Amino acid sequence: MRDIDEGRILARAQSGDMYAFEELVNMHQQRVFNHCYRITNNAVESEDLTAEAFVRAWQHIKSLKAEPSIIHWLLRVANNLSISWLRKNAGERASIELDEIHELPSDKMTPEEEMMKTARMDIVKKCLNQLAPKEKIAVLMFYLEERSLDEVAAVLGCGIAGAKSRVHRARHKLRNLVEKELGEDLILSEPGKTKNENIKF
Numbered sequence: 001m002r003d004i005d006e007g008r009i010l011a012r013a014q015s016g017d018m019y020a021f022e023e024l025v026n027m028h029q030q031r032v033f034n035h036c037y038r039i040t041n042n043a044v045e046s047e048d049l050t051a052e053a054f055v056r057a058w059q060h061i062k063s064l065k066a067e068p069s070i071i072h073w074l075l076r077v078a079n080n081l082s083i084s085w086l087r088k089n090a091g092e093r094a095s096i097e098l099d100e101i102h103e104l105p106s107d108k109m110t111p112e113e114e115m116m117k118t119a120r121m122d123i124v125k126k127c128l129n130q131l132a133p134k135e136k137i138a139v140l141m142f143y144l145e146e147r148s149l150d151e152v153a154a155v156l157g158c159g160i161a162g163a164k165s166r167v168h169r170a171r172h173k174l175r176n177l178v179e180k181e182l183g184e185d186l187i188l189s190e191p192g193k194t195k196n197e198n199i200k201f
Contacts, residue, residue: 006024006027006066006069006070007066009023009024009027010024010061010064010065010066010070013061014061014062014064021058021061024057024070025054028070028071028074029050029054031071031075032050032053032054032071032074032075032078033046033047033050035075035078035079035082035137035155036049036050036053036078036081036082038136038137038140039079039082039083039085039086039133039136039137040082040085040086045085046082049078049081049082049085050078052081053074053077053078053081054074056077057070057073057074057077072151072154072155073154075154075155076154076155076156076157079134079137079155079156079157080157082133083133083134086133120182123178123181123182124178126181127174127177127178127181128140128174130173130177131170131173131174134156134166135166135169135170135173136170137152137155137156138152138156138163138166138167138170139167139170139171139174141155142167143171149163149164149167150163152166152167
């Protein structure tokens with residue numbers, strides 16, 4: 001139903017209806033912002049980049065299509081804008097925040113165990129930050145957000161084979177980095193499959 005609604009809203013926006021365009025913005029702006037923030041770790045810049053992505057969407061409104069969802073187009077634009085921002089601000093180290101994937105504290109965990117868990121996650125973050133921006137996005141989209149390879153490909157602007165290859169290479173690099181730091185493997189399970197019990201990723 002949402003695809004149908006989006007198609008109707010887009011058609012209205014393409015006819016010049018700004019209220020319809022605002023509806024599209026409201027539908028997708030949070031996900032676009034989240035995507036920018038994961039790359040830049042800068043809330044203010046992410047707001048600006050999100051706004052720029054929608055400015056470009058309005059400029060190209062006539063050529064946009066609802067199927068597949070225009071969110072793929074928006075995320076690809078946001079991805080490119082965010083990576084460009086990173087390159088221009090190379091001196092400001094961007095980091096990937098993984099706070100949202102921390103497990104809730106368990107009553108069975110001792111304070112020492114919770115401390116160890118936090119330390120392990122800090123190391124995973126550090127290793128993620130050593131990946132190239134597109135590698136980070138490939139890993140985060142596929143394993144954290146559990147997006148399909150089709151969606152990863154759409155955002156990165158490559159084919160399915162390219163997306164699969166990028167996910168595989170990024171996973172391999174991340175696991176090697178984590179193993180070097182922790183002395184143990186980081187198991188990254190494919191979406192829908194059982195995940196590692198020690199580090200939820």
